[in-house]
Amino acid sequence: xxxxxxxxxxxxxxARRDDALNWYAIADSAQDSALxxxxxxxxxxxxxxxxxxQGSPLAQHSPHLVELCSPMEVSNSWSWIFLNAKxxxxxxxxxxxxxxxxxxxxxxxxxxxxxxxxxxxxxxFWDPAILGTLMGQADDQTLHVKGPVLxxxxxxxxxxxxxxxxxxDRAGEAHSIAPVxxxxxxxxxxxxxxxxxxxxxxxxxxxxxxLYYIKLNxxxxxxxVSLGERYFLVSHALARARAIGLTGMxxxxxxxxxxxxxxxxxxxxxxxxxxxxxxxxxxxxxxALDQLP
Numbered sequence: 001x002x003x004x005x006x007x008x009x010x011x012x013x014x015a016r017r018d019d020a021l022n023w024y025a026i027a028d029s030a031q032d033s034a035l036x037x038x039x040x041x042x043x044x045x046x047x048x049x050x051x052x053x054q055g056s057p058l059a060q061h062s063p064h065l066v067e068l069c070s071p072m073e074v075s076n077s078w079s080w081i082f083l084n085a086k087x088x089x090x091x092x093x094x095x096x097x098x099x100x101x102x103x104x105x106x107x108x109x110x111x112x113x114x115x116x117x118x119x120x121x122x123x124x125f126w127d128p129a130i131l132g133t134l135m136g137q138a139d140d141q142t143l144h145v146k147g148p149v150l151x152x153x154x155x156x157x158x159x160x161x162x163x164x165x166x167x168x169d170r171a172g173e174a175h176s177i178a179p180v181x182x183x184x185x186x187x188x189x190x191x192x193x194x195x196x197x198x199x200x201x202x203x204x205x206x207x208x209x210x211l212y213y214i215k216l217n218x219x220x221x222x223x224x225v226s227l228g229e230r231y232f233l234v235s236h237a238l239a240r241a242r243a244i245g246l247t248g249m250x251x252x253x254x255x256x257x258x259x260x261x262x263x264x265x266x267x268x269x270x271x272x273x274x275x276x277x278x279x280x281x282x283x284x285x286x287x288a289l290d291q292l293p
Contacts, residue, residue, distance in 0.1 A: 007082055007174050011071035014095060014164060021163060023068040024094040024103055025081065026126045029060055031090035036064040039077040039091070045100040049108050050122065063126045065107060067100050068093075086172035089128040095164040102161070110158050112190040115198060120190060125158060128167040133204045135159075135177050142169045144235045145204040149197050156180050157191065170231055206252065207234045213253045214260075221260040233260075244279040251285050258292065268293075 015021060026049070027035040040046045045067035052058035069075050085091040096103060113123040125134055132140040135155060136148025148155065159165065165177040193201075211234050214221060225233060234256055241255040259266055266272075274291045277283045283291075 007086075008071065008078075010174065011078075011093070011166075015070050015072050018095075018163065019070075020097055021070075021095045022097065022099065022103075023070060024096070024100070025066045025068055025077075026063050026092050026094065026107070027066050028063045028090050028126060030062060031088055031127075032084075033060070035090060036066050038080050039068070040064070040066045041076065047100075047104055049104070049111055049126065051108065063124075065100070065104050086168045086174070089168070089170070092126065092128055092131065092165060092167040094162055094166075096162045098161050106160060107158075109188065110191060114190050114192045116193065116195045123191065129170065129208075130201070130204055131165075131167050131177070132169065132175060133200070137175050137177060140169050140173075140175050142171050142173075142232065143204075144207050144238070145200050147200070149200045149204075150191075152180070154191050171228070206249075207231055207238060209249065210234050210238065210253050210256055213249070214257060218257055218260075221257060225260075244275050245281070246278075246285060254285070254289065258289070262292075 015023075025036075025039055027039055029035045032038075036046050045065075046054070047065055048054065048059040049063045049065055050058060052062055066077075068077055071078055081091055081093070094103065098106070107126075110125055111122055112120050114120050125131065131137075132143050133145045133147040134150050136146065137143065138146075150158070159177070159180050163179060166174055167177070168174050208231070211230055214234075222230060237256045237259045238252060240259075241252050246252055246255055262268075262271060270293055274283075274288045278285050278288045
């Protein structure tokens with residue numbers, strides 16, 4: 001069965017089991033400038049989660065909550081989602097018995113986090129590229145950092161009363177975030193992140209940063225690597241770079257470039273011997289680069 005039909009059946013089965021559910025999308029115009037317009041023409045309820053007025057510069061690069069019709073109905077909005085959401089991290093789907101105003105209030109209360117130094121910043125929990133990491137999505141094999149990064153209380157704050165939340169991973173597979181039981185009091189105000197949580201979120205973004213620098217400085221190394229494979233190649237290479245003790249962005253980028261150059265030869269004994277010296281702390285990584293055959 002084609003994936004589009006399979007996913008359509010997935011959502012329709014959920015709707016059949018509970019016809020009291022309301023359906024919403026979080027559509028990120030920062031990832032696709034045609035959003036939320038392309039999925040909002042069937043809905044009168046559309047609002048920027050960052051509080052910006054529609055048409056403003058901020059709203060044009062922000063996530064929006066969009067009310068959808070039931071997936072049981074035929075609509076241009078659902079058709080666009082099924083055709084496009086799997087190919088770019090721009091849309092996730094929510095089902096709940098809450099009203100639009102209730103969902104908007106809940107999610108907009110989570111758009112800001114406070115860092116350990118007291119600074120506040122926007123928190124892109126809606127981004128499908130990190131949503132699984134935040135929630136610890138066990139069946140998402142594409143995650144660089146498995147998570148969950150958020151604590152149980154923080155996950156409850158984000159997911160409270162949501163009966164379902166679906167996103168598409170980097171490989172185009174749909175995942176359903178399991179609801180969490182409200183086992184603790186939900187506090188208002190921003191989410192406070194620990195330094196460990198900040199470090200995990202920074203690490204989750206490292207493959208994308210490494211890819212950016214390679215495309216900027218050595219794009220020819222990626223010529224024969226398909227767009228769909230690049231992230232996973234880099235993520236796996238980073239695990240090996242960490243295993244020999246590399247931490248700085250410059251070293252990580254250079255190591256991934258080495259793997260792209262040598263490919264299958266990375267298992268050659270003379271190359272393995274050089275990087276073992278780095279792992280054991282006997283030589284610096286820059287010196288190791290000079291010793292490669």
